[in-house]
Amino acid sequence: xxxxxxxxxxxxxxxxxxxxxxxxxxxxxxxxxxxxxxxxxxxxxxxxxxxxxxxxxxxxxxxxxxxxxxxxxxxxxxxxxxxxxxxxxxxxxxxxxxxxxxxxxxxxxxxxxxxxxxxxxxxxxxxxxxxxxxxxxxxxxxxxxxxxxxxxxxxxxxxxxxxxxxxxxxxxxxxxxxxxxxxxxxxxxxxxxxxxxxxxxxxxxxxxxxxxxxxxxxxxxxxxxxxxxxxxxxxxxxxxxxxxxxxxxxxxxxxxxxxxxxxxxxxxxxxxxxxxxxxxxxxxxxxxxxxxxxxxxxxxxxxxxxxxxxxxxxxxxxxxxxxxxxxxxxxxxxxxxxxxxxxxxxxxxxxxxxxxxxxxxxxxxxxxxxxxxxxxxxxxxxxxxxxxxxxxxxxxxxxxxxxxxxx
Amino acid sequence: xxxxxxxxxxxxxxxxxxxxxxxxxxxxxxxxxxxxxxxxxxxxxxxxxxxxxxxxxxxxxxxxxxxxxxxxxxxxxxxxxxxxxxxxxxxxxxxxxxxxxxxxxxxxxxxxxxxxxxxxxxxxxxxxxxxxxxxxxxxxxxxxxxxxxxxxxxxxxxxxxxxxxxxxxxxxxxxxxxxxxxxxxxxxxxxxxxxxxxxxxxxxxxxxxxxxxxxxxxxxxxxxxxxxxxxxxxxxxxxxxxxxxxxxxxxxxxxxxxxxxxxxxxxxxxxxxxxxxxxxxxxxxxxxxxxxxxxxxxxxxxxxxxxxxxxxxxxxxxxxxxxxxxxxxxxxxxxxxxxxxxxxxxxxxxxxxxxxxxxxxxxxxxxxxxxxxxxxxxxxxxxxxxxxxxxxxxxxxxxxxxxxxxx
Numbered sequence: 001x002x003x004x005x006x007x008x009x010x011x012x013x014x015x016x017x018x019x020x021x022x023x024x025x026x027x028x029x030x031x032x033x034x035x036x037x038x039x040x041x042x043x044x045x046x047x048x049x050x051x052x053x054x055x056x057x058x059x060x061x062x063x064x065x066x067x068x069x070x071x072x073x074x075x076x077x078x079x080x081x082x083x084x085x086x087x088x089x090x091x092x093x094x095x096x097x098x099x100x101x102x103x104x105x106x107x108x109x110x111x112x113x114x115x116x117x118x119x120x121x122x123x124x125x126x127x128x129x130x131x132x133x134x135x136x137x138x139x140x141x142x143x144x145x146x147x148x149x150x151x152x153x154x155x156x157x158x159x160x161x162x163x164x165x166x167x168x169x170x171x172x173x174x175x176x177x178x179x180x181x182x183x184x185x186x187x188x189x190x191x192x193x194x195x196x197x198x199x200x201x202x203x204x205x206x207x208x209x210x211x212x213x214x215x216x217x218x219x220x221x222x223x224x225x226x227x228x229x230x231x232x233x234x235x236x237x238x239x240x241x242x243x244x245x246x247x248x249x250x251x252x253x254x255x256x257x258x259x260x261x262x263x264x265x266x267x268x269x270x271x272x273x274x275x276x277x278x279x280x281x282x283x284x285x286x287x288x289x290x291x292x293x294x295x296x297x298x299x300x301x302x303x304x305x306x307x308x309x310x311x312x313x314x315x316x317x318x319x320x321x322x323x324x325x326x327x328x329x330x331x332x333x334x335x336x337x338x339x340x341x342x343x344x345x346x347x348x349x350x351x352x353x354x355x356x357x358x359x360x361x362x363x364x365x366x367x368x369x370x371x372x373x374x375x376x377x378x379x380x381x382x383x384x385x386x387x388x389x390x391x392x393x394x395x396x397x398x399x400x401x402x403x404x405x406x407x
Numbered sequence: 408x409x410x411x412x413x414x415x416x417x418x419x420x421x422x423x424x425x426x427x428x429x430x431x432x433x434x435x436x437x438x439x440x441x442x443x444x445x446x447x448x449x450x451x452x453x454x455x456x457x458x459x460x461x462x463x464x465x466x467x468x469x470x471x472x473x474x475x476x477x478x479x480x481x482x483x484x485x486x487x488x489x490x491x492x493x494x495x496x497x498x499x500x501x502x503x504x505x506x507x508x509x510x511x512x513x514x515x516x517x518x519x520x521x522x523x524x525x526x527x528x529x530x531x532x533x534x535x536x537x538x539x540x541x542x543x544x545x546x547x548x549x550x551x552x553x554x555x556x557x558x559x560x561x562x563x564x565x566x567x568x569x570x571x572x573x574x575x576x577x578x579x580x581x582x583x584x585x586x587x588x589x590x591x592x593x594x595x596x597x598x599x600x601x602x603x604x605x606x607x608x609x610x611x612x613x614x615x616x617x618x619x620x621x622x623x624x625x626x627x628x629x630x631x632x633x634x635x636x637x638x639x640x641x642x643x644x645x646x647x648x649x650x651x652x653x654x655x656x657x658x659x660x661x662x663x664x665x666x667x668x669x670x671x672x673x674x675x676x677x678x679x680x681x682x683x684x685x686x687x688x689x690x691x692x693x694x695x696x697x698x699x700x701x702x703x704x705x706x707x708x709x710x711x712x713x714x715x716x717x718x719x720x721x722x723x724x725x726x727x728x729x730x731x732x733x734x735x736x737x738x739x740x741x742x743x744x745x746x747x748x749x750x751x752x753x754x755x756x757x758x759x760x761x762x763x764x765x766x767x768x769x770x771x772x773x774x775x776x777x778x779x780x781x782x783x784x785x786x787x788x789x790x791x792x793x794x795x796x797x798x799x800x801x802x803x804x805x806x807x808x809x810x811x812x813x814x
Contacts, residue, residue, distance in 0.1 A: 191633025210632065212678055222783055224667035224690045225617065226598025226759030229657055236668055237654050244651035247644050250636055260631035261643055263676045266669065271619055271688040271726065273669045281678040283631045319678065352633030376629055 002105050004398050006391030009101040013390070016042060016081065016097060017089040026381025027089060031082040031124035032060070032160065037167035039081045043096065043121060050103050052119070056171025059139040059149055060123040060164045065178070066103045068116040068405060073181040075113075075405040076364075077102070077397060078120030079356055080136070084128045088383025090188045090390075094371075096121045098186045098394040102401060113405035115181055122356045123164075129154050132320075137359035139175050146175055182331060182404055183360035186369045186397045188385050190353050192376030199347040200392055201339040202370025205332055207351040207358040208256060208287045209324035211296050214279065215242065215303055219312035221268060221276035236266045236275030238310040242303045246282050249295050256350060257295060258285040281319065287350040289324050324350075325358040328365035331400070335367050338399040344392055353378075369396050409512050411805050413798030416508040420797070423449060423488065423504060424496040433788025434496060438489040438531035439467070439567065444574035446488045450503065450528060457510050459526070463578025466546040466556055467530040467571045472585070473510045475523040475812060480588040482520075482812040483771075484509070484804060485527030486763055487543070491535045495790025497595045497797075501778075503528045505593045505801040509808060520812035522588055529763045530571075537567050539727075544766035546582050553582055589738060589811055590767035593776045593804045595792050597760050599783030606754040607799055608746040609777025612739055614758040614765040615663060615694045616731035618703050621686065622649065622710055626719035628675060628683035643673045643682030645717040649710045653689050656702050663757060664702060665692040688726065694757040696731045731757075732765040735772035738807070742774050745806040751799055760785075776803050 019042055020027045020035030029035045040062065047054050047064035054064045065074055079095025099119035106117065122140065127133025130152045138144045150161030164170040189195075194202050219233030243261040250259035260283040267277040282299060286292035300316060307314035332348075339346045349370070351358075357368045371393035374384045426449060427434045427442030436442045447469065454461045454471035461471045472481055486502025506526035513524065529547065534540025537559045545551045557568030571577040596602070601609050626640030650668040657666035667690040674684040689706060693699035707723060714721035739755075746753045756777070758765075764775045778800035781791045 189633065190630055192629070192638055193633070193635065196638065208632065222599070223597055223759065223785060224665065224669055225615065225692050225761075226596065226600070226785075227665075227783060228600065228663075229665060231599055231603065234654075234667070236671065237650065240647040240650040240668060240671070241654065243644065243647040247641075247648065256635075258631065258634075258636060260641070260679070260681055261647060262631055262673065262678050262680045262682055264643065264647070264671060264673055265676070266671055269670045269672070271669050272667070272690050274667055275669055283679050285632050352630065354632075376634060378630060378633075 002109055002111065002398060004101050004105045004391065004394045006387055009097060009394055010387045010390060012097045012100070013089050013093055016093050020083065022086065022381060024381065027083050027087050028085050029081065029083040029087070030085060030129040031126065032129065032163035032167055036082055040169060043081055046100055047119065050100065050107055052103065055173035056169055057173040057175045057177070058146055058171055059136050059175050060169040060171060061120060061136045061140055063118055063120045066106065066117040067112070069112050069114050072115045073179050074116035074118035075182050075401050076118040076120055076180040077184040077186070077401060078122065079185050079187060080125030081121045082124055082126050084126050084379045086381050087379060088381060090383055090385050091190065091378050092125055094390065095185045095187050098397050101394050102398045105398060113402055115405040117401060117405060118178065118180060125356055130160050134354055134356055134359055137356035141359045141362045142176060143359060143362065180364050182365045183357060184367055184369070184397060184401055185355055185357040186393045187355060188373045188378060189370040190373050190378035193349060194347065194370060194372035195374055195376060197347065198345070199372070200344040200389065201346045201396060203332060203336040203339065203346050203348045204327060204351050204368035204370055205348050206287060206324060206326040207354060208285045209289055209292045210320050210322045210354060211284045211292060212281060212319035214281050214317045214319055215239065216315045217278045217307055217312045219276055219310060222274045224272040224274055227274060232274055233311040234274050235278040235312045238306045238312050239264060239278035239280045241306050243280060245302045246299055249298055253291055253295055255291060256287045257291060285352065287324050292324070322354065325361050327361060327367045331365050331367035334400050334403065335369055335396060338396050342395060369393050409516055409518065409805060411508050411512045411798065411801045413794055416504060416801055417794045417797060419504045419507070420496050420500055423500050427490070429493065429788060431788065434490050434494050435492050436488065436490040437492060437536040438533065439536065439570035439574055441574070443489055447576060450488055453507055454526065457507060457514055459510065462580035463576055464580040464582045464584070465553055465578060466543050466582050467576040467578060468527060468543045468547055470525055470527045473513065473524040474519070476519050476521050479522045480586050481523035481525035482589050482808050483525040483527055483587040484591040484593070484808060485529065486592050486594060487532030488528045489531055489533050491533050491786045493788050494786060495788060497790055497792050498597065498785050499532055501797065502592045502594050505804050508801050509805045512805060520809055522812040524808060524812060525585065525587060532763055536561050541761055541763055541766055544763035548766045548769045549583060550766060550769065587771050589772045590764060591774055591776070591804060591808055592762055592764040593800045594762060595780045595785060596777040597780050597785035600756060601754065601777060601779035602781055602783060604754065606779070607751040607796065608753045608803060610739060610743040610746065610753050610755045611734060611758050611775035611777055612755050613694060613731060613733040614761060615692045616696055616699045617727050617729045617761065618691045618699060619688060619726035621688050621724045621726055622646065623722045624685045624714055624719045626683055626717060629681045631679040631681055634681060639681055640718040641681050642685040642719045645713045645719050646671060646685035646687045648713050650687060652709045653706055656705055660698055660702055662698060663694045664698060692759065694731050699731070729761065732768050734768060734774045738772050738774035741807050741810065742776055742803060745803050749802060776800050
């Protein structure tokens with residue numbers, strides 16, 4: 001049986017991590033910055049060195065193809081190589097470099113599968129510099145018009161299209177090409193479940209639905225000592241009661257329902273002044289679309305009622321809204337079977353974070369493989385996955401892709 | 408009947424307001440700054456011009472006495488002339504300058520009451536530059552050792568004693584002298600009740616108890632999408648649930664119970680990151696000491712339980728703790744009777760804010776008179792009380808003091 005080379009793969013992760021390396025460890029390779037260009041240039045060079053045909057499309061996605069014995073739609077894997085401002089070495093990068101390690105292993109063994117193997121890196125997955133996140137893969141599957149994506153402004157000013165051109169990645173290949181047979185993505189879990197339970201391979205069944213809303217409650221600032229409860233328009237209290245309700249909703253709904261209020265700001269934020277304004281975000285996630293929709297409706301109903309009770313105004317803005325995605329059952333089974341056959345412990349779980357795979361799932365059978373994140377840390381310079389886990393994940397990726405490509 | 412001169416009183420408020428005047432209106436006369444010295448110098452000059460004997464005590468309180476026909480303990484009135492950083496013309500200043508207007512009226516009419524009339528301004532009532540607030544009157548009544556007060560550091564560095572000396576107000580009079588017969592304080596309400604109900608004179612029955620606590624919940628930062636509810640240590644949620652409980656407590660307790668969470672800060676305060684830390688203040692007030700103590704105990708019990716449920720650490724710090732103060736029933740009745748006799752509408756109410764009067768109440772019969780604050784605004788450059796209300800308040804002050812001084 002073909003075996004990927006774990007040391008070689010880990011070395012490539014470390015080498016890619018030198019581009020945009022932060023002084024204290026970790027990486028800053030925000031999309032379409034000079035550091036991202038350096039990472040892209042290095043990755044493309046790796047692809048070319050493997051004899052792959054590299055195409056850069058009009059949104060800057062890079063797709064490298066290792067020819068099959070027949071001219072069929074390729075089996076693709078990939079992810080992204082942009083990072084958050086204080087990112088690690090693994091998020092995204094592992095999916096791309098494990099794909100190249102798969103090709104390297106095939107090439108070294110002189111194996112050419114029936115279908116081509118494609119390895120992709122998608123533009124601006126993180127969404128840290130341009131909105132929305134998963135932008136490159138979203139454009140690739142036709143979910144966002146190219147022109148609209150090119151016009152997205154960076155948080156630091158310039159337009160995405162201009163930055164693509166500036167770094168030399170406004171490619172000429174049409175977006176959405178090639179049409180692929182299937183898509184696989186190896187990724188670190190970015191959560192604590194596998195690490196805490198000592199599981200080696202996460203068999204990802206899908207991506208949970210995500211709904212983000214910003215609630216802005218506007219009341220009236222007043223003296224905390226001289227304003228009777230009944231005469232207050234306490235924006236902070238309306239917000240915090242709504243936050244507590246969101247928690248209660250998640251507990252009552254159970255299953256995989258998550259609710260997080262990660263951001264709340266009170267104005268003027270003084271001990272003895274009733275808040276005139278509270279700006280709060282609520283992050284709701286669930287793998288069950290119906291349950292998520294119900295929780296979302298209940299949250300907004302409560303917020304509106306709470307605002308009315310407190311005599312404050314409420315404005316709500318949707319910041320993100322993605323339906324749950326179910327991956328292809330046959331491919332998910334295939335991941336699980338190969339992992340078990342390799343003697344790995346496995347757990348079926350949904351992805352809590354968004355990934356390019358959820359976009360690809362719109363156009364082809366798709367699956368993901370997770371490996372553990374130590375302490376669940378990600379989007380963090382201390383993000384870490386041990387070499388043994390990286391090797392196991394890449395080996396499963398090799399086997400499922402090869403089986404799929406040879407069928 | 409003697410009548411105070413409203414125009415003259417309002418003119419004096421405007422003139423004192425020129426010292427430390429802010430460009431856009433309002434006043435910044437933080438305690439023991441150069442602006443405070445200018446306000447003190449002007450006030451002392453006014454006192455001397457009325458032929459009053461002025462003493463500055465060791466904590467910088469200024470006490471001016473208009474001799475009575477007998478050498479008895481004086482009937483005192485007063486307040487403070489320091490302001491918050493963005494204060495108005497009325498808070499504190501009215502109580503001092505209305506006292507001088509009372510003396511001016513007596514002097515113009517050649518009236519000398521049986522007991523002396525004293526007018527005091529107390530050091531650092533606001534507590535904006537030195538802690539605690541109401542410091543000068545607290546030292547005056549023996550509630551805080553002089554040495555400790557002199558060692559209080561300013562928010563901008565220097566010690567209170569050094570600042571007193573620097574501005575020439577480290578006086579030689581012993582603190583707590585003279586022993587007074589009684590104390591009256593005219594003040595703007597600093598709340599909306601009188602203004603909203605169209606009441607002219609507030610008959611202040613006492614000052615509510617105040618309890619401030621800072622609660623710091625410390626949990627663990629994690630990804631909002633990948634961390635199951637059961638594996639979270641969500642500091643923000645523990646804090647916000649405790650805030651919601653504080654509101655519920657105030658509603659259930661009823662009466663004059665107030666609960667305010669004016670300040671809450673989440674770390675790192677990002678939409679998709681579970682908060683690692685939440686720093687929150689809770690401001691609880693009630694005129695009923697037993698009810699306040701119960702609410703305080705219930706709050707801390709809930710916070711501790713909530714922290715445990717969320718797996719987060721909790722630290723609590725007391726920032727303020729004052730028992731409710733009841734004013735002298737006979738003096739309170741006297742204020743009400745004189746106001747009604749003058750044809751004023753009246754309302755008995757507690758003071759929601761702290762005042763020097765609550766310190767004086769420890770050593771002599773004390774009462775307060777409130778006049779309306781438009782829109783309840785105070786500690787605000789837009790603080791305003793119309794001349795007619797100022798005149799009514801000063802007239803009642805004159806009458807109750809004269810009656811008390813002549814008994």
